[in-house]
Amino acid sequence: xxxxxxxxxxxxxxxxxxxxxxxxxxxxxxxxxxxxxxxxxxxxxxxxxxxxxxxxxxxxxxxxxxxxxxxxxxxxxxxxxxxxxxxxxxxxxxxxxxxxxxxxxxxxxxxxxxxxxxxxxxxxxxxxxxxxxxxxxxxxxxxxxxxxxxxxxxxxxxxxxxxxxxxxxxxxxxxxxxxxxxxxxxxxxxxxxxxxxxxxxxxxxxxxxxxxxxxxxxxxxxxxxxxxxxxxxxxxxxx
Amino acid sequence: xxxxxxxxxxxxxxxxxxxxxxxxxxxxxxxxxxxxxxxxxxxxxxxxxxxxxxxxxxxxxxxxxxxxxxxxxxxxxxxxxxxxxxxxxxxxxxxxxxxxxxxxxxxxxxxxxxxxxxxxxxxxxxxxxxxxxxxxxxxxxxxxxxxxxxxxxxxxxxxxxxxxxxxxxxxxxxxxxxxxxxxxxxxxxxxxxxxxxxxxxxxxxxxxxxxxxxxxxxxxxxxxxxxxxxxxxxxxxxxxxxxxxxxxxxxxxxxxxxxxxxxxxxxxxxxxxxxxxxxxxxxxxxxxxxxxxxxxxxxxxxxxxxxxxxxxxxxxxxxxxxxxxxxxxxxxxxxxxxxxxxxxxxxxxxxxxxxxxxxxxxxxxxxxxxxxxxxxxxxxxxxxxxxxxxxxxxxxxxxxxxxxxxxxxxxxxxxxxxxxxxxxxxxxxxxxxxxxxxxxxxxxxxxxxxxxxxxxxxxxxxxxxxxxxxxxxxxxxxxxxxxxxxxxxxxxxxxxxxxxxxxxxxxx
Numbered sequence: 222x223x224x225x226x227x228x229x230x231x232x233x234x235x236x237x238x239x240x241x242x243x244x245x246x247x248x249x250x251x252x253x254x255x256x257x258x259x260x261x262x263x264x265x266x267x268x269x270x271x272x273x274x275x276x277x278x279x280x281x282x283x284x285x286x287x288x289x290x291x292x293x294x295x296x297x298x299x300x301x302x303x304x305x306x307x308x309x310x311x312x313x314x315x316x317x318x319x320x321x322x323x324x325x326x327x328x329x330x331x332x333x334x335x336x337x338x339x340x341x342x343x344x345x346x347x348x349x350x351x352x353x354x355x356x357x358x359x360x361x362x363x364x365x366x367x368x369x370x371x372x373x374x375x376x377x378x379x380x381x382x383x384x385x386x387x388x389x390x391x392x393x394x395x396x397x398x399x400x401x402x403x404x405x406x407x408x409x410x411x412x413x414x415x416x417x418x419x420x421x422x423x424x425x426x427x428x429x430x431x432x433x434x435x436x437x438x439x440x441x442x443x444x445x446x447x448x449x450x451x452x453x454x455x456x457x458x459x460x
Numbered sequence: 461x462x463x464x465x466x467x468x469x470x471x472x473x474x475x476x477x478x479x480x481x482x483x484x485x486x487x488x489x490x491x492x493x494x495x496x497x498x499x500x501x502x503x504x505x506x507x508x509x510x511x512x513x514x515x516x517x518x519x520x521x522x523x524x525x526x527x528x529x530x531x532x533x534x535x536x537x538x539x540x541x542x543x544x545x546x547x548x549x550x551x552x553x554x555x556x557x558x559x560x561x562x563x564x565x566x567x568x569x570x571x572x573x574x575x576x577x578x579x580x581x582x583x584x585x586x587x588x589x590x591x592x593x594x595x596x597x598x599x600x601x602x603x604x605x606x607x608x609x610x611x612x613x614x615x616x617x618x619x620x621x622x623x624x625x626x627x628x629x630x631x632x633x634x635x636x637x638x639x640x641x642x643x644x645x646x647x648x649x650x651x652x653x654x655x656x657x658x659x660x661x662x663x664x665x666x667x668x669x670x671x672x673x674x675x676x677x678x679x680x681x682x683x684x685x686x687x688x689x690x691x692x693x694x695x696x697x698x699x700x701x702x703x704x705x706x707x708x709x710x711x712x713x714x715x716x717x718x719x720x721x722x723x724x725x726x727x728x729x730x731x732x733x734x735x736x737x738x739x740x741x742x743x744x745x746x747x748x749x750x751x752x753x754x755x756x757x758x759x760x761x762x763x764x765x766x767x768x769x770x771x772x773x774x775x776x777x778x779x780x781x782x783x784x785x786x787x788x789x790x791x792x793x794x795x796x797x798x799x800x801x802x803x804x805x806x807x808x809x810x811x812x813x814x815x816x817x818x819x820x821x822x823x824x825x826x827x828x829x830x831x832x833x834x835x836x837x838x839x840x841x842x843x844x845x846x847x848x849x850x851x852x853x854x855x856x857x858x859x860x861x862x863x864x865x866x867x868x869x870x871x872x873x874x875x876x877x878x879x880x881x882x883x884x885x886x887x888x889x890x891x892x893x894x895x896x897x898x899x900x901x902x903x904x905x906x907x908x909x910x911x912x913x914x915x916x917x918x919x920x921x922x923x924x925x926x927x928x929x930x931x932x933x934x935x936x937x938x939x940x941x942x943x944x945x946x947x948x949x950x951x952x953x954x955x956x957x958x959x960x961x962x963x964x965x966x967x968x
Contacts (some may be wrong), residue, residue, distance in 0.1 A: 247745065249745065290752065339965075343674060343718070379648065381578050385648070411668050416650055421609055441590040451729075
């Protein structure tokens with residue numbers, strides 16, 4: 222027992238100071254490619270496996286919700302793209318709002334895995350680890366949807382999980398919000414055309430906030446939760 | 461081996477040897493299978509069904525643990541085949557899976573219920589791999605094997621669990637405190653990967669194979685890449701081979717640490733759990749530094765590796781050294797704490813016979829007295845040149861499994877040290893070779909932290925026409941039904957965590 226106390230005092234606080242301070246440690250995020258003007262686009266489009274890099278009106282664009290951070294655009298091309306290190310990727314869907322300030326300080330989250338590969342779930346699990354420690358911000362994982370404010374869905378919804386997911390959503394008390402985490406949950410990802418119910422969670426449940434990434438790093442999920450609680454101002458989606 | 465080949469000749473009609481793979485065609489299928497499984501003590505590694513010109517072709521892959529040999533037993537069938545699940549229990553799930561996906565019927569199967577395709581969600585006549593129209597559009601129900609008796613009650617759990625866990629359904633039949641029977645029902649996350657990969661480009665399938673089981677992304681990619689490299693005769697440069705081994709061992713450390721933390725957490729020892737998770741995060745940040753991805757996705761590519769890790773040799777050595785020191789401290793705490801050991805010992809026992817019958821792989825088998833590690837028994841990449849001590853224990857309980865895993869982590873530290881020494885001396889690192897896709901079919905295999913991964917790939921016209929991945933969890937899941945018997949329900953999370961089974965890899 223005394224050893225634990227000693228070890229604890231010696232280690233000190235290892236948690237990130239985010240969101241009060243910027244987190245700058247290396248390796249916390251896979252990052253996103255940066256598209257600048259004057260880039261030869263043709264081989265970039267063909268090298269991207271998920272069509273995240275595409276052309277609209279003769280302009281090269283990046284759809285961040287499709288990016289799986291494979292680095293092919295910075296590796297196999299004539300003009301490699303540079304990468305940014307950010308992680309504040311969450312965005313609200315159209316017409317959805319954060320929780321009102323009456324509820325907005327502490328959130329209880331029910332995590333439902335509806336068919337991910339385990340990577341998104343791994344990153345969500347790390348939110349409870351001392352390095353991210355979401356408890357310090359008042360976020361808790363609940364064992365039952367009946368006590369939850371937020372339904373955090375990872376994975377492209379498979380046919381067989383659709384029923385269970387809908388039941389979990391119905392069991393939640395209002396006001397409730399749905400958060401879709403990861404490329405698969407947003408659009409079906411690489412499983413588009415497989416045995417998934419629809420392409421993404423939004424065709425089954427009213428999604429309020431989306432966090433892209435394959436998988437999104439823990440801080441990106443944390444950023445999504447803070448935004449949902451109205452404690453962080455973010456951009457608005459146009460969908 | 462000559463004696464063995466001679467006795468196999470006795471059974472077979474056609475016999476061909478290709479490297480360490482021996483392909484056998486026979487009419488005496490049952491006696492040959494039993495000879496391989498019982499007398500030679502082989503493990504069943506995979507069963508692959510293929511559409512042939514006339515009916516179907518089924519390949520049974522047995523791995524021979526004493527020498528580096530694999531036996532492929534083939535049979536051609538029309539629309540039904542004889543089931544051997546009664547004699548070789550490891551075939552049970554394979555045969556049910558084939559029956560669901562292809563619509564071929566295993567005759568005299570002891571437990572003929574739907575497996576990957578739940579009858580509540582898919583019509584009974586729906587067999588995706590058969591390419592036929594749906595014959596029967598009705599939906600069915602799944603009958604559980606509940607225990608009905610006075611004083612016996614059922615505790616159903618899932619598919620959605622409390623906490624951050626993947627979905628799966630468990631039914632405990634309880635009599636007072638002890639568990640009388642556990643029935644598991646999985647495949648809630650069946651994403652149809654086998655069907656999805658039909659007719660795709662090799663690069664696309666490599667991408668999908670990394671999403672079979674997220675935390676084993678690299679091992680799956682490696683296994684798939686090695687199958688393709690065998691088909692196309694690609695010689696991977698030795699620098700790339702060393703890079704692959706470093707990456708594979710880092711992934712193994714990361715998964716084993718997270719597992720170790722989970723056991724601490726479920727044994728009610730959160731001090732240890734937080735400390736170990738912090739170590740895991742250190743390794744993941746190192747992985748991001750080396751490959752750009754926190755899970756080593758897209759590090760292994762066909763013909764080599766995508767990134768040069770030589771510039772980061774110093775970082776690898778520093779971080780591994782640091783993690784090793786802290787890890788030793790926690791290991792010592794665990795070994796000296798009676799409250800944890802008391803919780804781990806004698807909990808979740810799996811007998812050696814169970815492991816043999818189900819052909820369990822990885823640490824589950826090694827902790828129950830049956831050694832299973834492809835790095836030693838079927839060495840690939842450069843593993844035959846590396847020297848490391850593996851551990852076989854006979855207890856079969858949670859404590860034994862934890863000890864095997866701890867030893868595994870120590871091995872990985874050692875292997876990484878040897879490999880970083882090598883790559884730091886290479887002057888002109890060659891990362892990958894150019895290649896051309898050829899037609900053919902091969903098995904590829906790699907050892908992940910959970911056990912061996914076996915992928916079957918068949919290429920026609922430069923497209924993948926059949927991809928059958930087999931995750932280690934598929935072999936190990938059934939053993940949990942035996943591990944929990946007699947324990948209390950409160951021990952279940954601990955037993956589950958100690959087996960560290962992937963739901964996504966099992967469900968595919």
